[in-house]
Amino acid sequence: MLDGPLRRKGAGYLAAVLGTTVVTAIGAPFRTALNETTVALAFLFLVLFVAARWGRWPAVVASLLGVLSFDFFFLPPLYTLIVADLEKGVELAAFLAAALTLGEWSARATRHVAEAEAGRTEATKAAEKVRDTYTVLVEGMISAARMAEAEVRSDEARRAATMQASLDAIVTLDARGAITEFNPAAEQMFGRRREDVLGREIADVIIPPSLRDRHRQGMARYLETGVPKVLDRRIELRALRASGEEFPVELVIARIALAGPPQFTGYIRDITERKRAEEAMRRLNVELEERVAARTAQLEKANRLKDELIVREQAAAAELASAREREGQIGFRIQQMLLLTQPPRDLSGLQVAALTIPSQRVDGDFYGFFRHENQSLDVIVADVMGKGVPAALLAAATKTNVLEALCHLTALSTSGALPEPKDIVTLAHADMVGHLIDLESFVTLAYARLDPNRQMLHLVDCGHTGMMVVRAATGRCEILHGDNLPLGIRGGESFSQIAVPFGPGDLFLFYSDGITEMRDGSGEPFGAARLSDCVRLNRTLEPEALVEAIRRDVFAFAASDTPNDDLTCVVIRACEQEALLARAELEIDSDYANLRRVREFVHAFSRDLPGSPVAEDDVAALELAVNEAVVNIMKHAYHGRPGQRIHLELEAFPHRVAVRLDHLGDTFDPSAVLPPKLDGSQESGLGMYLITKSVDDVRFYRDERGRNCIALVKCRKP
Amino acid sequence: MEIVFDKVGDLTVAAVPVEELDASNAGEFKRDVAPLLEANTKLVLDLSRLHFVDSSGLGAFISCLRKLNASGGDIKLCGMSKQVRGVFELVRLHRVFDICATIEEAVHAFGPKDS
Known part of the structure; x- marks a missing residue:
């Protein structure tokens, strides 16, 4: 795309070409009629035109084209560029020079003209600007004047309109305090007509008598000093209606800005309603505050009462806590004295240990042991529902009931056989089920009888935790359960027992759910599986060490040694079977003459035992003990009657010699024997004392066949 | 049973004539x-013996001791076997009876002026 000047130049060159063509085309037909000067002038005119219009270079082109065209079309010889003679050459050169000069001049003139035109335009513009400004100024002045005039006019009108339409009363005064204007709102407010009040002193019209002096003084003071006190600010006053009623108003007094003596306008608003509302609001507030105060007082009183109650409650709670503490102690003592009798230690064939960790709250765990004359051991482990003293008492009652049932059935036994555990539990239950149901309580209980002679355990499991058995031979651990209901569920219940044969080294564990329910930090219970693992791992320990291991494991698991429930367990191990080394029997009549036979029998048996020989002193002691036992039977069981049978049985084991004497005479009660006086004053009654001093164990019992027996054990020193 | 005894001054020295003194012959x-x-x-x-x-x-x-004590007499035992002494000690009668090793010692214990 060509830009402006270039396009314009292009147009100039085109004009030069076209102009030359046109002049040639017009002049050529009339060549004969025209002289050469006319044609040259036409071309010169063209150059002049182009120069004036498009500048120097198009004019140069027009000049050259004119010269060529003039020579070609108009100078003889025609239609050639040959210059015929010098005159014609000069003529052409002159034409060219004239054309070039003309073109140049014309172009310059054109440029100058353009420059002059630009300068003129600028001057014109400046002049226009000045004129415009002037016009604006003048118009502004005129308009301002007009506006001021209009404003004055509209101000008047507006003021009048305002006065008429205002909701506020408007009263204007002159310097003397006379009313000069009184708008309709004022008329209505004060109950006076404009015509009646114009010219009257305002003090007499709308100011209550009590304020008039103050008004006049204030007015005079202002006029004198020119220092305003009430002007241009909102003030509240009381005003007077025509009816004589005083009412509150708020007003603003402004001085009218006019020369001359001061005039004032008062804008007055009746604030009776507002005041009334304010008063109502104030009264409401007062009432509200009073109510708040009353409510606060009530609350404070309630708070004091509450504090008092809290103190009382705390005292009651403390008392309750101490009562609970006392109750806990009582329960604990009941438990220790009545419920958790120590396991027997000197059993033959069985080792027993028990773990007792009472919780702060005693619950109704208990266990008891009853040993029978045939070396059987009854074990009772039970848990009474509930906690505290009631549970402890109920447990004691349960234990007593079971014991009573055992005694009762033993006494009734004509054959001399021990009553079966299932019968004991059934009888005990029959005696107490009514009470348990009344008390809405129940008891889980395991009653087991271990007979080491027959190596048989009978278990009556009444909903208890079960009995864990670890077999010595295999190390297997199992938990045995019976299928009886707990005690106290329903009357007329008949209980069944299961028979569990056992061998030497077998282990039995009875436990309370306090152990399996002991929980770790995450609430997981210790559980029967962990207990069984612990027992299996430690099964070779002595029972006492085993219960300690259980205690350790449970506490380590729970990371606590303060259980919520009582932890109780009983471990019983069947002793390794002792090898019987020798056995001998002797039967004699109840004749003192046989005492020597007895002594010789014991002496000979002890002396000839395999294994390490029995010490001489021990043989003598055993002889003495057996001698005294036989004398005892003859004297006290048979009362000296001759011809009565006395049977002796001797058994030797690696670590002891056991003697059993049985007879059919009267039962001997060793507890009825008074301790002997050892001061030489007592000639008889030394026998029993000698027996107990001479052997390691003495037991008097009735065997299952109703025979009275005396069992003596003398330990063999290694 | 026949109990052999000697008189040494006002002392009586007697011997228990049996090897075993038990319920069968103590009364005798x-x-x-x-x-x-x-x-x-x-x-x-x-x-x-x-x-x-x-x-x-x-x-x-003990019966002998009590009778003698009651009548102003006294008794001393001697010649006890270890086994017999063991029984005496079991019931602490060794603290009640004067027990001497031999007859001579017992006689002497009653007092030289009487021997």
């Missing part, structure tokens, strides 16, 4: 020793 011994336990008798009882004594035998010795 008590009966037969009684004539020796007169008033003011000082009795030395030799137990050297005795191998066994039971509570009845002890009772017989």
Whole structure:
């Protein structure tokens, strides 16, 4: 795309070409009629035109084209560029020079003209600007004047309109305090007509008598000093209606800005309603505050009462806590004295240990042991529902009931056989089920009888935790359960027992759910599986060490040694079977003459035992003990009657010699024997004392066949 | 049973004539020793034959002691076997009876002026 000047130049060159063509085309037909000067002038005119219009270079082109065209079309010889003679050459050169000069001049003139035109335009513009400004100024002045005039006019009108339409009363005064204007709102407010009040002193019209002096003084003071006190600010006053009623108003007094003596306008608003509302609001507030105060007082009183109650409650709670503490102690003592009798230690064939960790709250765990004359051991482990003293008492009652049932059935036994555990539990239950149901309580209980002679355990499991058995031979651990209901569920219940044969080294564990329910930090219970693992791992320990291991494991698991429930367990191990080394029997009549036979029998048996020989002193002691036992039977069981049978049985084991004497005479009660006086004053009654001093164990019992027996054990020193 | 005894001054020295004194013969011994336990008798009882004594035998010795004590007499035992002494010690009668090793010692213990 060509830009402006270039396009314009292009147009100039085109004009030069076209102009030359046109002049040639017009002049050529009339060549004969025209002289050469006319044609040259036409071309010169063209150059002049182009120069004036498009500048120097198009004019140069027009000049050259004119010269060529003039020579070609108009100078003889025609239609050639040959210059015929010098005159014609000069003529052409002159034409060219004239054309070039003309073109140049014309172009310059054109440029100058353009420059002059630009300068003129600028001057014109400046002049226009000045004129415009002037016009604006003048118009502004005129308009301002007009506006001021209009404003004055509209101000008047507006003021009048305002006065008429205002909701506020408007009263204007002159310097003397006379009313000069009184708008309709004022008329209505004060109950006076404009015509009646114009010219009257305002003090007499709308100011209550009590304020008039103050008004006049204030007015005079202002006029004198020119220092305003009430002007241009909102003030509240009381005003007077025509009816004589005083009412509150708020007003603003402004001085009218006019020369001359001061005039004032008062804008007055009746604030009776507002005041009334304010008063109502104030009264409401007062009432509200009073109510708040009353409510606060009530609350404070309630708070004091509450504090008092809290103190009382705390005292009651403390008392309750101490009562609970006392109750806990009582329960604990009941438990220790009545419920958790120590396991027997000197059993033959069985080792027993028990773990007792009472919780702060005693619950109704208990266990008891009853040993029978045939070396059987009854074990009772039970848990009474509930906690505290009631549970402890109920447990004691349960234990007593079971014991009573055992005694009762033993006494009734004509054959001399021990009553079966299932019968004991059934009888005990029959005696107490009514009470348990009344008390809405129940008891889980395991009653087991271990007979080491027959190596048989009978278990009556009444909903208890079960009995864990670890077999010595295999190390297997199992938990045995019976299928009886707990005690106290329903009357007329008949209980069944299961028979569990056992061998030497077998282990039995009875436990309370306090152990399996002991929980770790995450609430997981210790559980029967962990207990069984612990027992299996430690099964070779002595029972006492085993219960300690259980205690350790449970506490380590729970990371606590303060259980919520009582932890109780009983471990019983069947002793390794002792090898019987020798056995001998002797039967004699109840004749003192046989005492020597007895002594010789014991002496000979002890002396000839395999294994390490029995010490001489021990043989003598055993002889003495057996001698005294036989004398005892003859004297006290048979009362000296001759011809009565006395049977002796001797058994030797690696670590002891056991003697059993049985007879059919009267039962001997060793507890009825008074301790002997050892001061030489007592000639008889030394026998029993000698027996107990001479052997390691003495037991008097009735065997299952109703025979009275005396069992003596003398330990063999290694 | 026949109880052999000697008189040494005012002392009576007697011997228990059996090896075993038990319920079968203690009564007999008590009966037969009684004539020796007169008033003011000082009795030395030799137990050297005795191998066994039971509570009845002890009772017989205690009976002697009480009778003599009651009549102003006294008794000393001697010649006890280890086994018999063991029984005495079991019931602490070794603290009640004067026990000497031999007859001579027992006689001497009653006092040189009487021998």
